[in-house]
Structure formats: C-alpha cells, structure tokens
Amino acid sequence: MSNIKKAFENGKAFIAFITCGDPDLETTGKAVREAAKNGADLIELGIPFSDPTAEGPVIQGANIRALAGGITTDKIFEFVKDLRKDVDVPMVFMTYANVVFSYGIERFVKTCKEIGMDGLILPDIAFEEKEEFSETCDKYCIDFISLIAPTSRQRIAMIAKEASGFLYIVSSLGVTGARSEINTDLASMVELVRENTDIPCAIGFGISTPQQAKKMADISDGAIVGSAIVKLLEKYGKEAPKYIGEYVKSMKDGMSNNSVPVELGA
Amino acid sequence: MSTDKKGRFGIHGGQYIPETLMNAVIELEEAYEHYKNDPEFNRELTELLDEYAGRPSRLYYAEKMTKDLGGAKIYLKREDLNHTGSHKINNVLGQALLAKKMGKTRLIAETGAGQHGVATATAAALMGMECVVFMGEEDTKRQALNVYRMRLLGSEVIPVTSGTATLKDAVSEAMREWTTRIDDTHYCLGSVMGPHPFPTIVRDFQAVISRESRAQILEKEGRLPDAIVACVGGGSNAIGSFYHYINDEGVKLIGCEAAGRGIDTFETAATVNTGKLGIFHGMKSYFCQDEYGQIAPVYSISAGLDYPGVGPEHAHLHDIHRAEYVPVTDDEAVDAFEYLSRTEGIIPAIESAHAVAHAIKLAPTMSKDQIIIVTISGRGDKDCAAIARYRGEDINE
Numbered sequence: 001m002s003n004i005k006k007a008f009e010n011g012k013a014f015i016a017f018i019t020c021g022d023p024d025l026e027t028t029g030k031a032v033r034e035a036a037k038n039g040a041d042l043i044e045l046g047i048p049f050s051d052p053t054a055e056g057p058v059i060q061g062a063n064i065r066a067l068a069g070g071i072t073t074d075k076i077f078e079f080v081k082d083l084r085k086d087v088d089v090p091m092v093f094m095t096y097a098n099v100v101f102s103y104g105i106e107r108f109v110k111t112c113k114e115i116g117m118d119g120l121i122l123p124d125i126a127f128e129e130k131e132e133f134s135e136t137c138d139k140y141c142i143d144f145i146s147l148i149a150p151t152s153r154q155r156i157a158m159i160a161k162e163a164s165g166f167l168y169i170v171s172s173l174g175v176t177g178a179r180s181e182i183n184t185d186l187a188s189m190v191e192l193v194r195e196n197t198d199i200p201c202a203i204g205f206g207i208s209t210p211q212q213a214k215k216m217a218d219i220s221d222g223a224i225v226g227s228a229i230v231k232l233l234e235k236y237g238k239e240a241p242k243y244i245g246e247y248v249k250s251m252k253d254g255m256s257n258n259s260v261p262v263e264l265g266a
Numbered sequence: 267m268s269t270d271k272k273g274r275f276g277i278h279g280g281q282y283i284p285e286t287l288m289n290a291v292i293e294l295e296e297a298y299e300h301y302k303n304d305p306e307f308n309r310e311l312t313e314l315l316d317e318y319a320g321r322p323s324r325l326y327y328a329e330k331m332t333k334d335l336g337g338a339k340i341y342l343k344r345e346d347l348n349h350t351g352s353h354k355i356n357n358v359l360g361q362a363l364l365a366k367k368m369g370k371t372r373l374i375a376e377t378g379a380g381q382h383g384v385a386t387a388t389a390a391a392l393m394g395m396e397c398v399v400f401m402g403e404e405d406t407k408r409q410a411l412n413v414y415r416m417r418l419l420g421s422e423v424i425p426v427t428s429g430t431a432t433l434k435d436a437v438s439e440a441m442r443e444w445t446t447r448i449d450d451t452h453y454c455l456g457s458v459m460g461p462h463p464f465p466t467i468v469r470d471f472q473a474v475i476s477r478e479s480r481a482q483i484l485e486k487e488g489r490l491p492d493a494i495v496a497c498v499g500g501g502s503n504a505i506g507s508f509y510h511y512i513n514d515e516g517v518k519l520i521g522c523e524a525a526g527r528g529i530d531t532f533e534t535a536a537t538v539n540t541g542k543l544g545i546f547h548g549m550k551s552y553f554c555q556d557e558y559g560q561i562a563p564v565y566s567i568s569a570g571l572d573y574p575g576v577g578p579e580h581a582h583l584h585d586i587h588r589a590e591y592v593p594v595t596d597d598e599a600v601d602a603f604e605y606l607s608r609t610e611g612i613i614p615a616i617e618s619a620h621a622v623a624h625a626i627k628l629a630p631t632m633s634k635d636q637i638i639i640v641t642i643s644g645r646g647d648k649d650c651a652a653i654a655r656y657r658g659e660d661i662n663e
Contacts, residue, residue, distance in 0.1 A: 050560040051429060051546065053438045054284050054445070060428055073558050097282055097545040102559025124545075126285045128272060149286035151448060159285075170286060174446035 003090040003118045004143050004165040007042035008200040013166075013222030014039055014213070014252045015202055016229055016244075017094065019046040019062035021071030023237050025079045031233065034245035036089040039252030041222070042166075044121065047076055047095035054123040056177030058227040061234060073103055077111050084116040092119035092145060092165070100133065109136045119143035119165045127159050134164070148193065148201075149173075150184040160196035167193055167201035169220060177227045179206035187219045210254020217255040225251060273462020276585055278578030281461040283548045286445045294452075295463040297368045302470065307367065314359045315474065318392070319349045321356075323475075325482035325639070331609050331629075338492065338632035340625060343479050343641045345503060346614065352644030353475060353503040354385035354456060360471035362389035365452035372396040372451045376440040378405055378433035378499065379570030379617060380412025381644050382456030387421035389454075397421040400439045402432040405569045411648055430563045433499075433573045437547055457500025458577035461548030465578050472506025479639055480510045487637060493518040493628065496641040497620040498591065499535070499571035501580045503643035508589060518590065520628070521580060522620040524566035525593035535564035537576040538584050538591035546574075551581040567596040567656065570617040570644075598623040600656055603646060615644030616653065 007013045016035045020028050032043055048063040048071055055063070080091070093112065100108045100122065112120065120142055125133060127146065134144040143165025148156055150173055160167060169189060171182045186203060193201050203216040204224025213223040232247060233240045273279045281291060301307040315321040324344040332340045345353035362373060373390050375397070377383030383399040390397035399416055403425040406413050416423050429435035437460075444453045458465045458472070476494075483491055494511055496504035498521035511517040523536035534540055537552050544553040546561060554562035554574040566572045576591075583589035599616055602623035607613045614622055618641065625640045632638070646653075654661045 051434065051438050053441050053547070056442075057428075064429075067560060098553070098555065098559040098561070100559075101545050102542075102555060102557070123284050124282050124548075126281065126283060126288045128281050128288070147285045149284070149288075151286050151289045153289065155285075155288065173286060173448065175442045 004042065004092070007090045008166070008221050010041055012217035012255045013041040013200070013202055014248065014255060015042045015044060015204070015222055015224040016040040016248055017044040017046060017224065017226030019048060019059065019066055019230055020076045020079065021048060021066035021069055022062040022230070022233050023065060024069060025071070025075065027233070027238050027241060029079065029083055030241035031244045032083060033087060034241040035248045036087055038245045038249040040089060040248050043089055043091045044094045044224070044226070045076070045080070045091055047073060047093055047099050049096040049099055052096060054175055056175040056227060058230050058234065059176050062230045073099060077115055080117060081115040090118045092121055092143070093117055094121040094123070097122050097124050105133060105136050109140050109142055112142050113140040117142065119145050121145040121168060123147065127155065148189065156189060156192040157196045160193045163197055163199055166199055166221070167197070168224065169193070169201050169203045171203050171205045171207065171216070176205055178208040182206050182212065186216070190220050210251050213251050213255050214257070223251070223255060273466060275465070275579045275582035278549065278551045278581040279462055279465060280550050281548065282545050282550065283461045284445060287448070290444070290448045291461055291463065293368070297364060298463055298467050301364055301367055307363065311360055311363055314363065315356065319355045319359060320347065321474065322478045323347050325479055325486065327486070328610050331606070334609060335626060335629040337629040337634065338636040338638045339634070340629055341483065341491070341637065341639045342612070343475060343507065343639055345475065346612070346618070346642045346645035350381070350385045350388050351647070352381040352385065352615065353472060353506060354382040355388065356474050356506065357456065357468050357471040357502060358382070358385040358389045358454060361452065361454045361467065362393050362395065365454070366393055366395070368452065370450055370452040372398070373454045374398045374400070374440050374443050374451055375454045375456060376433065376436035377401050377456065378436065378572055379568065379615070380405070380409040380416070380648065381570060381615070383423070384412050384415050384419070386454050387416040387419035390421060391419045398443070399423050400426050400436040400443065402430070402436050403427050404431040405433065408569050408652055409648055433569065434561065441547070457502040458505045458579060459500040459547060459549060459575060465549065468502050469505045469509060469579060472502050473509040475503065475506035475641065476508060476510035479507070483637065483639065490514055490517055491637040491639045492516070492632065493520055493638045495520045495522065495621045495625050495628065495638060497522045497571060497617045497643060498576060498580060499524065499573045499617065500575070501577040503641055505577060505579055507641040508583070512588065519583065519588065520624060521589055521591045522594045522624045523591055524568050524571035524620060525595045526565040526567070528595055529593045533565040535566040535572050535574065536593040537574060538580070539593045541574070549578050551578045552576055567599065567652070568616045568620065570615070571620065592624055594620040594623045600653055602626055603649070603653055612642065613646035614642050615646050616649040618643045619646070
C-alpha cells in the first residue's frame with residue numbers, strides 16, 4: 001500500500017495531470033508546487049511519448065513540445081528526486097508501455113520507488129497484459145493503476161478485484177480532452193466498482209469545469225483533470241504555474257462546495 | 267503457426283490497447299472464430315475473391331528477367347492484377363464481410379500508400395457501408411491519385427497532421443477514432459499488426475497468396491520453389507506469401523525491408539535490421555525507436571513501407587531463423603521499378619520493387635534449376651509521378 005490512500009483522506013480528491021517538460025522542467029516543478037499548494041490531492045506526472053494514442057490534441061501537443069525540448073526519462077527521474085525534497089503530495093507517473101518497457105520494467109519501477117513515486121498508469125495496458133508490469137510494481141510497492149471504460153461492462157468486476165491504489169474511471173468514449181457533456185451512466189459503473197473493491201475510484205477524461213468536477217466527485221471519490229491544465233501551459237508557458245494554482249483552487253473548492261458553484265469563464 | 271489465447275507468436279503479439287477497446291477486440295475475436303469455420307461465410311468470401319477481385323492471381327514465369335539475370339528461374343505472383351491493384355483487397359473483402367456479419371455499418375482504416383485505403387473504400391462501396399480513411403498528410407501529397415480514388419468511391423479521407431504525418435500517425439489516429447465510436451464501426455486494419463486478433467485475421471485472409479502459389483508452382487514445375495521473396499512494411503503480403511511454406515524447410519522465406527537511404531542512416535524504415543523489441547500499436551514486436559522508447563521518425567520512398575514496426579509473426583519468424591529480412595534501399599528499389607517495367611512490361615508498386623530488387627541480387631547467385639517466387643504485391647501506376655520526381659523529372663498527374 002502506497003501513499004495514494006492519503007490523497008483520498010481530504011474530502012473528494014482532485015487529481016491534476018501535468019506533462020513533464022512542457023515547456024521545461026523548471027516550469028513543471030513550479031506547476032506541481034502550485035497545484036499541491038492549492039488543493040491538488042494527487043499529481044499525475046506525464047512522461048512524454050512520441051505517439052500517445054490515448055490522448056487528444058491538447059496533450060499530444062504537450063508531448064511533442066516536451067520531446068522537442070529534449071526531455072528524457074532520466075531527466076524526469078532526476079527532476080522528481082529534486083521535487084521530492086519539498087513536495088510530499090502523492091504522485092504517479094502516467095506514460096505509455098514502451099517508455100517503461102524500453103527502460104527495462106524492473107529498472108524503471110525500482111527507480112520510481114527510489115525517487116518517491118507512488119504509482120504508475122499506462123493507458124495502453126489493459127487487464128489482459130497488466131501482469132508483465134504489475135508484478136514488478138507489486139514487488140516495489142508501486143501501485144499499478146487500472147482503468148475502467150464505458151465499454152468495460154462485464155469486465156468491471158474482474159478489473160476492480162485486482163485493482164491497486166485507486167481505480168481510474170474513464171468518463172466517456174474516445175481520447176483525453178475537454179467535453180461539453182458527459183453522458184455515460186457513471187453512477188452504475190461506480191456501484192459495480194464498490195461491490196468489488198474497497199479502493200477509491202476517481203473519474204477522468206473530458207472534465208474541465210468545477211461543475212463537472214463536482215458532479216463526478218459526487219458519484220465517486222474524485223475527479224482527474226489533464227487537458228484543461230495542459231491548455232494553461234500551452235497558453236501561458238513559463239507563466240502558467242500561477243494560473244494553474246488558481247484553476248486548481250477553483251476546482252477543489254467547486255468539488256467540496258454544496259451550493260451551486262459559479263460558472264467560470266470557459 | 268499456432269497462436270495461444272492471447273495471440274502470441276513466440277514472445278511477440280498480444281493485446282496492448284486501452285481498456286476502452288478491449289471488448290471490441292474480444293467481440294471481433296469471437297466473431298472471427300465463429301465465421302472462419304462457417305461454410306456460408308467461406309462460400310461468400312470465395313465468391314467475392316473469385317468473381318469480384320479476380321482471383322486466383324497469376325503465377326507468371328518471368329522468362330526475360332530469368333535469362334537476363336542468368337540464374338534461378340523467376341516466377342512473379344501477380345497480386346498487382348487483383349481488382350484495385352494490390353493484395354490489400356484479399357484482406358479487406360474478408361474483414362468487410364466479417365464486419366457486416368457482426369452488424370457493423372461503418373468501416374475505418376489507415377492507409378500509407380493508399381492501396382489499403384482504396385481497397386477498403388471499394389469494399390465499403392460494394393457492401394453499402396460508410397467508410398472513413400485516415401492518411402498521413404505527407405502521404406496524401408505523395409499519393410494524390412489514391413486520395414482521389416477513395417473519394418470517388420464514396421469514402422471520406424482525413425489527412426493526419428500529427429507526428430510525422432505518415433502511416434504510423436494514420437494508425438494512431440484510426441485507433442483514436444475507434445475508441446470514440448465502437449458500436450457501429452469496424453476498424454479494418456490493413457496489415458498483420460496491431461492487437462490480437464488482427465495479425466491472425468489479416469494473415470489468414472492473405473494466406474490465399476501462398477495457398478494458390480503452392481498449387482500453381484507444383485502444377486507448373488512439379489516441385490516447390492527454393493525461395494519466396496516479398497516486401498515487408500507491416501508485412502501482410504509477405505506473411506500471405508510465406509504462410510503455406512512455413513513448414514517446408516527447403517523453401518527460403520525472404521522479407522525485403524525498406525532501408526530508405528540506408529540502414530546506417532537515420533532515414534530508414536528497416537525495422538528488423540535496425541529496430542529493437544518494444545510495445546506499440548497494440549503489439550509487442552520490433553520497432554525503430556530511440557534509447558528511451560520514443561518511436562523513430564522512419565523514412566522510405568515507399569509510403570506503404572514507411573512504418574516503424576513489423577508484424578509480430580514476422581518478428582517471431584526472424585527470432586527462430588525461419589525467415590530472413592534483408593534491407594533494400596530507395597536507389598535499389600527505383601532501379602528495380604524501372605528494370606521490371608523495361609524487362610517484363612510490368613510496372614510494379616514501389617513497395618513490390620523492393621522485393622524485385624532483392625531477386626535481382628539473389629537470382630544470379632543461384633543455379634538455373636532453382637526457383638524463386640517474387641510477390642508483386644501491387645501495381646505501380648500510383649508511383650509514376652513520385653519516381654519521375656526522384657529522377658528529377660516533374661510530370662503532371
């Protein structure tokens with residue numbers, strides 16, 4: 001059991017995704033600190049991949065910018081080691097299978113443990129192939145995070161029973177990126193999860209406004225936001241961290257606020 | 267070659283895909299397992315292949331080429347004579363029929379050179395299905411004629427601008443589209459790649475090439491060939507050309523990879539020769555990549571071979587030394603493109619010209635009583651403008 005459970009001890013969890021190295025690691029560091037200071041309960045750090053097949057255009061763009069800037073897995077490991085000197089919020093890596101596989105699964109996961117990461121999310125690894133990665137994660141007490149999608153149906157119980165850390169519920173079909181509406185029957189998915197596991201579950205994909213985050217948090221244990229944050233980095237570059245701080249605060253407040261939240265300028 | 271339950275070829279293959287797609291590939295596998303043994307399905311498919319696509323394709327004795335090279339006897343398996351001009355139609359008719367039986371009404375596909383896109387657009391027109399083809403923007407320029415053909419056939423062509431704007435990005439975009447719309451949509455993958463069951467399904471539908479050539483060569487020569495030569499991008503025409511000879515140890519199987527400007531340069535797409543083991547586009551196999559697993563921006567003059575990976579069954583045949591994978595450069599392929607046109611009056615696709623180029627090297631090293639079968643996977647009309655440009659001549663298409 002890693003620190004991930006702590007992320008769910010402070011009301012509904014707000015989970016923020018940030019691509020490492022977009023536009024540079026110094027900005028990533030500031031963005032993580034701002035997000036943590038303003039209420040993010042868990043940070044997903046994206047290790048860029050050349051061909052991120054689960055991402056929409058916004059996060060694809062961040063991956064390309066970061067790689068063009070010369071970011072590598074080793075540089076990110078050094079960065080996290082340094083970040084951990086003053087940042088204690090739970091953190092997980094989100095990347096693609098080949099980034100971990102090519103580094104050497106054991107070498108990658110062992111380093112994750114040494115630098116103070118808590119978990120690993122690989123969106124291109126489903127239940128059938130997870131053992132190759134999750135066994136090593138178990139060995140080093142790194143939570144290998146499982147995902148559930150709107151198409152999972154009868155697979156939910158099987159996935160939930162073996163889930164670790166928290167369950168990542170994909171809100172809708174398609175790739176990452178803001179959506180005006182989310183129509184999946186998420187409540188019944190969460191219900192199926194609850195019948196099969198005690199670990200928390202959070203909903204991601206398509207969430208950008210405090211209203212959406214609150215709606216998701218009301219039926220689950222938290223909300224995951226990526227593209228909306230990455231968009232701020234795309235727009236403000238090195239100046240983005242303070243805007244990310246404000247945004248995270250509005251989201252975390254919105255999630256715990258029981259009165260009707262004020263619509264932010266989209 | 268048998269596959270276990272997760273669709274493995276040795277250590278290669280598998281199902282490395284987002285959870286969103288898992289039920290779709292499970293549903294596809296179940297449908298395929300059912301229909302592949304269904305006599306009615308097979309009767310319909312055979313009728314389409316024979317009456318519509320024009321099978322069986324010829325096994326042609328290239329006498330002038332044989333005499334010119336002065337070595338082994340060369341036969342050409344003429345997939346270029348199929349309807350739509352390439353081997354791609356074999357797989358597409360199978361998958362479109364399967365999709366229709368599964369109740370799907372829409373096909374999506376990726377395409378590199380445009381041959382698979384044209385074949386899919388053709389099958390969609392024939393079967394009354396909607397069709398969307400993803401094609402790298404770079405390739406839409408290299409293969410403008412095929413873009414027009416797809417649109418003429420009623421398909422939508424979406425130019426892909428992400429990444430290197432070539433075949434790998436078209437595959438990524440088709441996968442993204444499939445996660446967005448699954449219920450009515452079948453992803454008609456064009457090569458022996460991607461997650462299980464695609465490498466097996468596409469292989470089985472392309473195996474018609476070697477099923478025919480084996481019977482044809484036995485009839486013409488009374489013996490099996492000494493070598494089979496085919497080009498390899500993802501590897502669908504090659505696996506189709508190899509499949510029914512895999513257990514015949516005396517038959518050498520040779521895949522020709524696109525070396526681009528050479529395997530000692532970064533401008534290459536020769537995956538087996540320059541890549542390493544990785545996980546991408548749903549499969550474990552060999553990929554051109556850097557030390558951190560970032561997929562390399564590969565290059566070849568041939569849009570159809572311009573892919574950083576290779577099908578998992580080829581990776582396995584390489585591991586067990588059953589097949590050999592040789593690099594062929596742009597220069598060699600263009601020379602072969604011109605050579606076959608001049609010598610036999612057959613203009614091969616630039617992809618197939620990679621196989622011809624290797625046969626030109628190989629034949630003189632063999633004796634006159636030996637036999638090589640070269641698969642001409644497609645015809646070269648689509649490449650004429652690009653080859654003219656390569657030779658410094660600008661022609662209007």
